[in-house]
Amino acid sequence: MAIQPKKHEMPTQDPLVRAKNFEEVALGYSDDVAVSEALRCLNCKNKPCVAGCPVNIHIPEFIAKIKEGDFEGAYQIISETSSLPAVCGRVCPQETQCESKCTLGIKFEPVAIGRLERFVADWHNAHSGAAPSAMEPNGKKVAVVGSGPSGLTCAGDLAKKGYKVTVYEALHTAGGVLVYGIPEFRLPKSIVKKEVETLQKLGVDVETNVVIGKTLTIDELFDMGYDAVFVGSGAGLPNFMNIPGESFKGVYSANEFLTRSNLMKAYKATPDTPIMKGGNVAVVGGGNVAMDAARTALRLGAEKVYIVYRRSMDELPARKE
Numbered sequence: 001m002a003i004q005p006k007k008h009e010m011p012t013q014d015p016l017v018r019a020k021n022f023e024e025v026a027l028g029y030s031d032d033v034a035v036s037e038a039l040r041c042l043n044c045k046n047k048p049c050v051a052g053c054p055v056n057i058h059i060p061e062f063i064a065k066i067k068e069g070d071f072e073g074a075y076q077i078i079s080e081t082s083s084l085p086a087v088c089g090r091v092c093p094q095e096t097q098c099e100s101k102c103t104l105g106i107k108f109e110p111v112a113i114g115r116l117e118r119f120v121a122d123w124h125n126a127h128s129g130a131a132p133s134a135m136e137p138n139g140k141k142v143a144v145v146g147s148g149p150s151g152l153t154c155a156g157d158l159a160k161k162g163y164k165v166t167v168y169e170a171l172h173t174a175g176g177v178l179v180y181g182i183p184e185f186r187l188p189k190s191i192v193k194k195e196v197e198t199l200q201k202l203g204v205d206v207e208t209n210v211v212i213g214k215t216l217t218i219d220e221l222f223d224m225g226y227d228a229v230f231v232g233s234g235a236g237l238p239n240f241m242n243i244p245g246e247s248f249k250g251v252y253s254a255n256e257f258l259t260r261s262n263l264m265k266a267y268k269a270t271p272d273t274p275i276m277k278g279g280n281v282a283v284v285g286g287g288n289v290a291m292d293a294a295r296t297a298l299r300l301g302a303e304k305v306y307i308v309y310r311r312s313m314d315e316l317p318a319r320k321e
C-alpha cells in the first residue's frame with residue numbers, strides 16, 4: 001500500500017470563530033483518522049524517533065497498538081515513560097524532537113507522533129481513566145516543590161517506582177505554567193486537571209497554597225520524614241527591559257497578563273481579577289510566549305495586535321504553525 005505523503009490534518013476551529021473565543025483551537029483526531037495516521041509508521045528497527053523524545057516514549061510500539069485499534073494498550077505503553085501525555089501531545093515541540101528524527105520525514109512529512117499521543121491520552125481519559133501500573137510501595141517518601149511539568153513528571157516517575165510523593169505548590173491550583181501561562185485555547189485547564197488526577201490515583205498527594213521556604217522550610221520537610229526533596233520551582237519571574245514607561249498602567253509582563261487571563265480567568269464576563277481589554281496592543285518579542293500573549297489580547301477584544309520584534313520575520317523564534 002502506498003504511503004500517504006502528508007500527515008493527516010488536525011481539525012481546528014475556524015480562524016474567524018476561534019479568534020473570538022477561548023476554546024481549544026485543535027479538535028483532535030477521530031478513531032479512524034488516528035488509525036490511518038498510525039498506518040504511515042514504518043515501525044523502524046532502529047527507532048530514531050525515540051532518541052528524539054526527551055522521555056524516550058516507546059513510539060513505534062504505541063503506534064503499533066493504535067494500528068490494531070488497541071488505544072488503551074497504546075496509553076499503557078506511553079505511560080511507562082511519560083506522566084503527562086495529554087499535555088505533551090498538545091504542547092511539546094514535536095517538530096524539533098521526535099518528529100524531526102522520523103525516517104518518513106526524509107522523503108515525506110513525518111508521522112504525526114504528537115497528534116497520535118494526544119489522541120491516545122484523550123481516548124484514555126474519555127473511556128478508561130485507570131491509573132498507570134506502579135511498583136509495590138518501597139517505604140521511601142519524597143517531597144516535590146512546585147507542580148509545573150517538571151514537578152509533576154518527577155512525582156509521576158517516582159510514584160510508578162513505588163515512592164510516596166507529596167507535591168507542594170505555592171499557588172491555589174496545580175500545573176505551573178500549564179495553568180498560569182499557556183492559554184486555555186492551546187491547553188484546556190480541564191486536561192491539566194485530569195493529568196493531576198491521574199497522578200493522584202497513583203498515590204501522589206498534592207498540597208496547594210504551600211510556599212516552601214515560607215510556610216515550610218526544606219529542613220522542616222526532612223524533619224517531617226522525607227528522604228529526598230526535588231525542587232521544581234520553575235523560572236516564573238519576568239525579565240524586564242528597563243526602559244522608560246515600563247511601569248505605566250496598561251503595560252504588563254507576559255507573565256502577569258497571561259496569569260490574569262489563564263489562572264484568574266479574567267476573560268470571563270464577571271472576573272474577580274481585572275485585565276485591560278480592547279484597543280491597540282503591542283506585544284514586544286517574537287517567541288511562543290509573545291504569540292500566546294498576542295492571541296490572548298485578540299480574543300480579549302483588541303482591535304489590532306502588533307508583534308514588535310527586533311529581528312526579521314524569518315528569525316521569529318515562535319513555532320511557525
Ligand SMILES: Cc1cc2nc3c(=O)[nH]c(=O)nc-3n(C[C@H](O)[C@H](O)[C@H](O)COP(=O)(O)OP(=O)(O)OC[C@H]3O[C@@H](n4cnc5c(N)ncnc54)[C@H](O)[C@@H]3O)c2cc1C
Binds near residue numbers: 091148168178236
Ligand atoms: C506562556 C508560556 C507558554 C509556553 N509554551 C510552551 C509550549 O508550548 N511548549 C513547551 O514545551 N514549553 C512551553 N513553555 C515553557 C514551559 O512551560 C516551561 O519550560 C515549563 O513550564 C517549566 O516547567 P517547571 O515545572 O520547571 O516550572 P513551572 O511550570 O514554572 O512550575 C513551577 C511551579 O513551582 C511553583 N513554585 C515556585 N516556587 C515555589 C515554592 N517556593 N513553593 C512551592 N511552589 C513553588 C510555582 O508556583 C509553579 O507552579 C511556555 C512557557 C510560557 C511562560
Ligand code: SF4
Binds near residue numbers: 042044047111
Ligand atoms: S521513525 Fe517515524 S516511521 Fe520510524 S518508527 Fe518512528 S515514527 Fe515510525
